Amino acid sequence: MATGEEDASVVPQVELLKLLEGIGGGKIGMDCSITPLRQKDLFMVSTTDFFYPLVDDPYMQGKIGCANVLSDLYAMGVVDCDNLLMILAASNEMEKEERNISTRLMIQGFNDQAESAGTSVTGGQTVINPWPIIGGTASSVCSRGEFITPDDAREGDVLVLTKPLGIQIAVNVHQWKNLPAKADKYQSVLQHITEEEADQAYRNAVKSMSRLNKNAARLMHKYGAHAATDVTGFGILGHARNLAQNQKRSVDFHLHTLPILRGMAVVDEKVNSWGLLRGVSAETSGGLFIALPSESVKSFCSELEQLDGSPVFIVVARGDDEKGNCVIIREDYKLYTKYQQGVLAVRLGGPKRRVLACAQTRCRTSCYESLETKSVLISPRMIDGVWA
Amino acid sequence: MATGEEDASVVPQVELLKLLEGIGGGKIGMDCSITPLRQKDLFMVSTTDFFYPLVDDPYMQGKIGCANVLSDLYAMGVVDCDNLLMILAASNEMEKEERNISTRLMIQGFNDQAESAGTSVTGGQTVINPWPIIGGTASSVCSRGEFITPDDAREGDVLVLTKPLGIQIAVNVHQWKNLPAKADKYQSVLQHITEEEADQAYRNAVKSMSRLNKNAARLMHKYGAHAATDVTGFGILGHARNLAQNQKRSVDFHLHTLPILRGMAVVDEKVNSWGLLRGVSAETSGGLFIALPSESVKSFCSELEQLDGSPVFIVVARGDDEKGNCVIIREDYKLYTKYQQGVLAVRLGGPKRRVLACAQTRCRTSCYESLETKSVLISPRMIDGVWA
Numbered sequence: 001m002a003t004g005e006e007d008a009s010v011v012p013q014v015e016l017l018k019l020l021e022g023i024g025g026g027k028i029g030m031d032c033s034i035t036p037l038r039q040k041d042l043f044m045v046s047t048t049d050f051f052y053p054l055v056d057d058p059y060m061q062g063k064i065g066c067a068n069v070l071s072d073l074y075a076m077g078v079v080d081c082d083n084l085l086m087i088l089a090a091s092n093e094m095e096k097e098e099r100n101i102s103t104r105l106m107i108q109g110f111n112d113q114a115e116s117a118g119t120s121v122t123g124g125q126t127v128i129n130p131w132p133i134i135g136g137t138a139s140s141v142c143s144r145g146e147f148i149t150p151d152d153a154r155e156g157d158v159l160v161l162t163k164p165l166g167i168q169i170a171v172n173v174h175q176w177k178n179l180p181a182k183a184d185k186y187q188s189v190l191q192h193i194t195e196e197e198a199d200q201a202y203r204n205a206v207k208s209m210s211r212l213n214k215n216a217a218r219l220m221h222k223y224g225a226h227a228a229t230d231v232t233g234f235g236i237l238g239h240a241r242n243l244a245q246n247q248k249r250s251v252d253f254h255l256h257t258l259p260i261l262r263g264m265a266v267v268d269e270k271v272n273s274w275g276l277l278r279g280v281s282a283e284t285s286g287g288l289f290i291a292l293p294s295e296s297v298k299s300f301c302s303e304l305e306q307l308d309g310s311p312v313f314i315v316v317a318r319g320d321d322e323k324g325n326c327v328i329i330r331e332d333y334k335l336y337t338k339y340q341q342g343v344l345a346v347r348l349g350g351p352k353r354r355v356l357a358c359a360q361t362r363c364r365t366s367c368y369e370s371l372e373t374k375s376v377l378i379s380p381r382m383i384d385g386v387w388a
Numbered sequence: 389m390a391t392g393e394e395d396a397s398v399v400p401q402v403e404l405l406k407l408l409e410g411i412g413g414g415k416i417g418m419d420c421s422i423t424p425l426r427q428k429d430l431f432m433v434s435t436t437d438f439f440y441p442l443v444d445d446p447y448m449q450g451k452i453g454c455a456n457v458l459s460d461l462y463a464m465g466v467v468d469c470d471n472l473l474m475i476l477a478a479s480n481e482m483e484k485e486e487r488n489i490s491t492r493l494m495i496q497g498f499n500d501q502a503e504s505a506g507t508s509v510t511g512g513q514t515v516i517n518p519w520p521i522i523g524g525t526a527s528s529v530c531s532r533g534e535f536i537t538p539d540d541a542r543e544g545d546v547l548v549l550t551k552p553l554g555i556q557i558a559v560n561v562h563q564w565k566n567l568p569a570k571a572d573k574y575q576s577v578l579q580h581i582t583e584e585e586a587d588q589a590y591r592n593a594v595k596s597m598s599r600l601n602k603n604a605a606r607l608m609h610k611y612g613a614h615a616a617t618d619v620t621g622f623g624i625l626g627h628a629r630n631l632a633q634n635q636k637r638s639v640d641f642h643l644h645t646l647p648i649l650r651g652m653a654v655v656d657e658k659v660n661s662w663g664l665l666r667g668v669s670a671e672t673s674g675g676l677f678i679a680l681p682s683e684s685v686k687s688f689c690s691e692l693e694q695l696d697g698s699p700v701f702i703v704v705a706r707g708d709d710e711k712g713n714c715v716i717i718r719e720d721y722k723l724y725t726k727y728q729q730g731v732l733a734v735r736l737g738g739p740k741r742r743v744l745a746c747a748q749t750r751c752r753t754s755c756y757e758s759l760e761t762k763s764v765l766i767s768p769r770m771i772d773g774v775w776a
Contacts, residue, residue, distance in 0.1 A: 015488070033510030035471045037529050039430065048436070048473045048513045048525050083423045085436045085525060087475070100403070122421030125436045130518040137436050137473060137525040141425050 030150055030246055031072040031229055037141070045147050047072035049232075050087045050135020054171045054284060055206050058102040062109025063210040065134035068232070068285035070117055073138050074217035075230040075288055077148030082140045084114050086124030089133035106134050117212055151248050152226040153291035159253060160301060161313045162216045163208045163287030165236055166264030169274055170205035171284075173198050173267060188271045193263040201261045208261075208310070209285035215307040216288045222303075223296035231286035237279030239289060255279065259313040287313075418538055418634055419460040419617055425529070433535050435460035437620075438475045438523020442559045442672060443594050446490040450497025451598040453522035456620070456673035458505055461526050462605035463618040463676055465536030470528045472502050474512030477521035494522050505600055539636050540614040541679035547641060548689060549701045550604045551596045551675030553624060554652030557662055558593035559672075561586050561655060576659045581651040589649045596649075596698070597673040603695040604676045610691075611684035619674035625667030627677060643667065647701040675701075 032047040049069040053061045066084075073081055090103045114121050124136065140146075153159075173189050176182035177198065189198060213230065220228060229243045236258070244253050258277065268274055274281035292300055301312040420435040437457040441449045454472075461469055478491045502509050512524065528534075541547075561577050564570035565586065577586060601618065608616060617631045624646070632641050646665065656662055662669035680688055689700040 018488075033471065033473065035510050037470055038468075039427070039529060042427065042430075042529065044471045044527060044529060046471055046473060046525070046527060047511060048475060050475075050513060051515065080426075082425055083421065083432045083434055083527070085421065085434060087436060087438075100406075122423050123435060125438060125523070127439065129521075133517075135513070137434070139432060139434060139471075139527055141427060141430070141432060141529055 030242065031075040032078070034076070034147065034149065041143055043142050043144070043147065044139060045073060045076055045078050045142050046137065046139035048087070048135070048137040050133050051233075051284065052131050053106070053134060055209075056174075057206075058105035059109040060206055060210055061134055062106040062111070063113040064109075064206070064285050065106070066110045066113035066117070066136065067210055067212050069136040069138050070114075070119075071213045071230045071232075071285060071288070073140055074213040075228045076150065077217055077220045077225065077228065078140045078142060078146060079214060079217045079221075080140060081114075081117060081119040081138045083138070084119050084121050085137040086110055086121050086126075087133065087135045087137065088124060088126040089129035089131065090126065091130065091132040092128045093130055094132075102132070106132075110134065110136070113210070113212070117214055148220055148225055148228065150227040150229060150243060151246050153243070153247050153251050153253075154226055154249060154293075155251060156294055157226055157251070157291040158294045158297045159289060159291050160297065161231065161236070161259060161287045161289050162213060162304065162308070163211070163231075163283075163310070164204075164259045164261050164313070165231070165281065165283060165286070166201070166261035166268075166276060167205045167209060167284050167286065168282045169264040169267055169276060170198075170201040170261050172272075172274075173264075174202040185271065189267055192266045192270050197263045201263050204261055208287075211285075211308065211310065213288050216290065216304055219300055219304050219307075220288075220290060223300040224293055225296075225300075226291045226293070228288050228290040230288050231283045233282045233284070235275065235280040235282055236286075236289065240279070243289065243291075259311075418630065419463040420466070422464070422535065422537065429531055431530050431532070431535065432527060433461060433464055433466050433530055434525065434527035436475070436523070436525040438521050439621075439672065440519050441494070441522060443597075444562075445594075446493035447497040448594055448598055449522055450494040450499070451501040452497075452594070452673050453494070454498045454501035454505070454524065455598055455600050457524040457526050458501075458507075459601045459618045459620075459673060459676070461528055462601040463616045464538065465605055465608045465613065465616065466528045466530060466534060467602060467605050467609075468528060469502075469505060469507040469526045471526070472507050472509050473525040474498055474509050474514075475521065475523045475525065476512060476514040477517035477519065478514065479518065479520040480516045481518055482520075490520070494520075498522065498524070501598070501600070505602055536608055536613055536616065538615040538617060538631060539634050541631070541635050541639050541641075542614055542637060542681075543639060544682055545614055545639070545679040546682045546685045547677060547679050548685065549619065549624070549647060549675045549677050550601060550692065550696070551599070551619075551671075551698070552592075552647045552649050552701070553619070553669065553671060553674070554589070554649035554656075554664060555593045555597060555672050555674065556670045557652040557655055557664060558586075558589040558649050560660075560662075561652075562590040573659065577655055580654045580658050585651045589651050592649055596675075599696065599698065601676050604678065604692055607688055607692055607695075608676075608678060611688040612681055614679040614681070616676050616678040618676050619671045621670045621672070623663065623668040623670055624674075624677065628667070631677065631679075647699075 032045045035044045035046075036042075037044055047069065049072055050065065051068070055061050055064065069084075070081055086107070088103065088107065090099050094102065111121055119138075121136075127133075173186070176186040176189065177195075193201075219225075227243060227247065229239045231239045234242075236255070240253050240255065244251070258279065260276065265276060268276035268281065290300075304312050420433045423432045423434070424430075425432055435457065437460055438453065439456070443449050443452065457472075458469055474495070476491065476495065478487050482490065499509055507526075509524075515521075561574070564574040564577065565583075581589075607613075615631060615635065617627045619627045622630075624643070628641050628643065632639070646667065648664065653664060656664035656669065678688075692700050
């Protein structure tokens with residue numbers, strides 16, 4: 001698994017975009033494809049997503065795999081999945097019995113989660129692979145009002161995040177606990193948080209990953225959401241950038257809060273850097289990141305918190321001092337104080353206002369290169385692709 | 389890759405069916421799922437299929453991966469793919485530059501093939517994995533007349549196969565040629581066929597795998613096909629068995645011909661056994677195996693041969709001496725003499741009539757076990773699941 005900022009199982013975003021140049025009319029990148037069908041006024045909204053198991057319990061892993069692929073549909077405001085295919089690899093590095101038991105449990109978890117989402121698995125593909133894989137393809141046939149194209153964010157919108165960050169760190173710390181080769185790392189962790197806090201962060205991560213974003217999708221319609229994405233392998237910054245780039249209007253997203261699983265920020269800062277506080281630590285089956293009209297935000301959050309039993313975080317507000325689809329982490333972070341179910345938001349600090357990324361098309365390369373070399377960008381302004 | 393009868397990258401059919409028990413209402417197994425949609429009289433026909441590269445040329449591998457996943461739609465008589473997602477893994481065992489070049493070429497081949505099939509790639513998922521992966525998810529939204537449910541085979545039908553068998557062997561032999569550790573194996577091959585014949589079999593295999601089954605799907609409608617499947621990882625016997633089990637009526641399939649790439653039968657017999665002559669050698673992006681009314685067969689074959697420039701093989705006729713959805717390889721094989729483009733059918737021989745498998749539900753276990761233990765079943769009759 002990941003030992004640094006990059007998740008070793010995810011193709012880096014910049015590399016992926018280069019590989020996919022010219023495919024699908026250059027519109028690949030958001031969570032689902034929306035394809036007009038031959039049948040009048042109907043569209044197919046579909047997505048495929050799969051990854052490698054990251055929790056101990058194969059049954060929970062199956063549930064997470066299912067929640068993760070459905071989350072792409074939910075990010076488009078699609079509440080009902082019409083068809084679900086399962087993508088599976090059983091590991092050739094396991095003994096046959098272990099493989100059969102764990103694979104069967106993953107399938108069962110995936111299937112049960114599909115049922116709880118009101119859909120069912122109708123097919124799939126299973127292969128043997130060194131690393132086990134779980135995921136699927138989710139599709140829905142929708143009329144125009146049944147999905148929300150993620151391109152309508154407007155000046156004055158407020159963006160919310162429906163799950164906390166820090167999943168990868170909580171999972172990695174838990175893995176270290178059980179790996180003799182990582183005993184030193186785990187001991188370093190215990191200098192900053194207790195064993196119980198580490199265990200609790202892991203349990204909260206599992207619970208968060210396995211929770212469906214379905215209620216959020218339903219409320220996106222009720223409260224007139226303008227755009228959304230879900231936060232997964234590229235971290236909140238990568239997905240926020242994708243979303244910003246996809247907008248019809250010129251809008252910036254200014255992140256003022258990173259809600260983080262309790263204890264994970266200090267681990268990221270003191271033990272091993274995944275880039276959490278710069279927004280690039282990978283998440284799995286993360287929250288929806290939704291642009292809402294400001295007048296709807298309060299009602300949206302309180303209704304969703306009641307339905308899901310989990311806090312919703314206001315992380316982003318539009319700023320007015322940059323032009324053109326930038327994603328910026330501001331110096332004047334708000335301190336997010338809400339505490340519930342082991343989730344604590346942390347204040348991002350720093351002596352200067354940090355511009356962590358810019359998603360303007362014309363400066364894409366320099367931003368990506370800066371991120372790739374893991375430099376911290378402190379320059380407050382960017383003019384025509386050159387950091388000044 | 390495979391070194392014996394089983395393709396090491398495919399979960400054995402019996403194991404897979406056990407794993408999937410209870411999922412999807414027990415109807416998983418045919419090439420596509422058919423899901424009734426909320427919209428009146430519309431159905432989603434969809435499939436996901438992916439595998440590991442098996443040819444040298446990444447561009448051709450991309451074309452093959454695309455032809456292979458579309459083939460599942462074609463097997464249902466669906467001529468037009470409405471939506472195609474790409475499933476991809478780049479290998480972490482390659483140098484970065486090699487990985488980028490080969491991945492980009494695979495993507496290009498996949499994309500070009502999609503265009504030649506009249507569809508386009510609208511999304512997908514890309515991960516890092518020890519083994520590279522290529523494949524996709526293909527979906528179409530159809531009214532009832534646009535697909536052919538594979539359950540209507542009838543007494544008197546004739547079954548045809550649109551591509552030859554022996555793909556896995558041709559590919560393995562080609563791999564041996566370039567692997568120092570397999571030099572002995574390759575030398576054994578050269579005792580039975582020439583180097584030029586081995587190379588030609590490989591070229592024909594690549595050509596065959598990358599050819600779309602789209603014309604066959606179109607003609608299935610024109611000539612009133614009753615059922616079809618495509619022949620891939622479980623070999624012709626595994627897929628024929630699936631198809632037989634899926635029928636509404638009680639029909640047996642009696643295979644009388646196995647059309648095989650020239651030279652591959654003798655390699656299977658003398659050098660290494662993949663189980664080719666028992667129908668269990670894996671194929672990739674294989675032919676459609678179609679039940680046609682006998683009066684249509686001649687016209688179907690001649691029209692398809694003209695469109696595709698490749699021979700179509702009549703491999704199966706219904707017999708009358710068994711009861712209930714059996715797949716049988718008969719003693720009285722016909723000698724298939726048609727020769728074209730390096731494809732030669734071979735006569736299956738043996739002193740006794742061989743019953744290679746039976747797909748009756750009540751004897752599934754014994755048949756599967758027999759296949760798993762790789763025993764050759766010579767008993768001519770089966771009564772209530774016991775080989776007598």
